[in-house]
Amino acid sequence: MSYKNYPMVSRVVFGRGSFSQLADILAPKRLGINAPFIFLIDDVFEKNVALPSPIPTGYSDKIIFISANEEPKTSQVDALVEDIILTSKELPSGIIGIGGGTVMDMAKAVAIMLTNKGEAKDYQGWDLVKNPAIYHVGIPTISGTGAEVSRTTVLTGPEKKLGINSDFTPFDQVILDPELTKDVPKDQWFYTGMDCFIHCVESLQGTYLNAFSQTYGEKAYDLCCELFLDNTLAPEVMQDKLMMASWHGGMSIAYSQVGVAHAMSYGLGYVLGTKHGIGNCIVFDHLEEFYPEGVKIFKAMKAKHGISLPQGICADLTEEQFDAMINVSLSLVPLWENALGKNWDKIITRSKLRNLYAKM
Structure with missing residues (x-):
């Protein structure tokens, strides 16, 4: 090997x-x-x-x-x-x-x-x-x-x-x-922090997982849960810890990959120009089928911080736009393979992706 x-x-x-x-x-x-x-x-x-x-x-x-x-x-x-x-x-x-x-x-x-x-x-x-x-x-x-x-x-x-x-x-x-x-606005702080959290969920549940990526991913995951579910931390402590969560979250995909949320978020970004962090959040909010525990915790974090995600961003898309989003998403083969295994294309069809996007 x-x-x-x-x-x-x-x-x-x-x-x-x-x-x-x-x-x-x-x-x-x-x-x-x-x-x-x-x-x-x-x-x-x-x-x-x-x-x-x-x-x-x-x-x-x-x-x-x-x-x-x-x-x-x-x-x-x-x-x-x-x-x-x-x-x-x-x-x-x-x-x-x-x-x-x-x-x-x-x-x-x-x-x-x-x-x-x-x-x-x-x-x-x-x-x-x-x-x-x-x-x-x-x-x-x-x-x-x-x-x-x-x-x-x-x-x-x-x-x-x-x-x-x-x-x-x-x-x-x-x-x-x-x-x-220290001057990052709250919404942006949340969306970018959730990018890290979602990194970790996708890496830790992926088929590419190994001890190298798992070690970093688990630490970043635990830090995110502490940061976004505990309101007793001083601002300076939160800044320090989130910076290290970001580092560990990035390292968690060095020998691994991200998954469904990132693959679909890339489609949103390409067609609608949706910023990466908020795009991940919009998508992840609908992925209970793939990451039930992660989505449950994400929703708790969202509620705790009073975050309201945009709704209906795909409501007025044309079929051509849906096709473009789906094409971008499906082109990210390593992400889908990490999320669902070698036979991912038997699980994720164009119609399934379209139905998921239509909910957003």
Whole structure:
């Protein structure tokens, strides 16, 4: 038997206030005065929220603010790469993503596309990237997606919503500073935290499960249950623990996979532009057939925090739109196989998927 030799984030800093160490971390990685660092930053930090320390720019470094209002697109990655190439004298010293899952996925994708020919859509899939990415750093400002530790970058392309899953995708360096998450709005905190919880449910109940993924998944699952069902924790403790739940949840799918909720959420995201976290919640709310205990706990968490999910988002879809959602969802074979086994396509039919989507 051949075992997959998975890469991981090689260096990580954890601690409240650790964002202030960014300058010291980047200094040895600068390749020259004409090789800039490119900072991709969630535009919330341009508009109404301040970062705790200044961005350590110098020479020809560049700050690009990224809107997280929509899911990241392959065309957006291509435009950023073109702009960086045209405005930089040399290949950048590195890409630094500061934000939530959208911004970190953008940073990973841009770092890859600066050293690989073609368009980002050409690399949507598994192990299609040929050349190592340039140095890239992830600094999450919201916890839950696991994007800071995963080997994928989820992008919406012209034909599908699918990640660039490769050994070159993971960050070279991650800074985990829980203080960066203190201003996250409650709804967003819940939806992104549930992304982590759903990761764990799907991984722990999947056919790909093994002791490696199970160990991480169980810890993240327990942390999520503590965080979202216990109201006695101090805010700082919750921030610390959710950041570690996100890390462990992301690690839980390194040797495993996600499942039904993520496969269907990708379809929603492709057709309706539904954000990943809330899309997972909308789907998971209807998956008692597949994850009865997980959905029961999810509903208890939702009630405890007074969260009302959007209803009827698929009510006015055309058959063409339903078909597009179903096509995207069914294309994610590893997710379905993990959820339901080798004969998953005998269980999940197009009509079954359509009926599930119609409930949402």
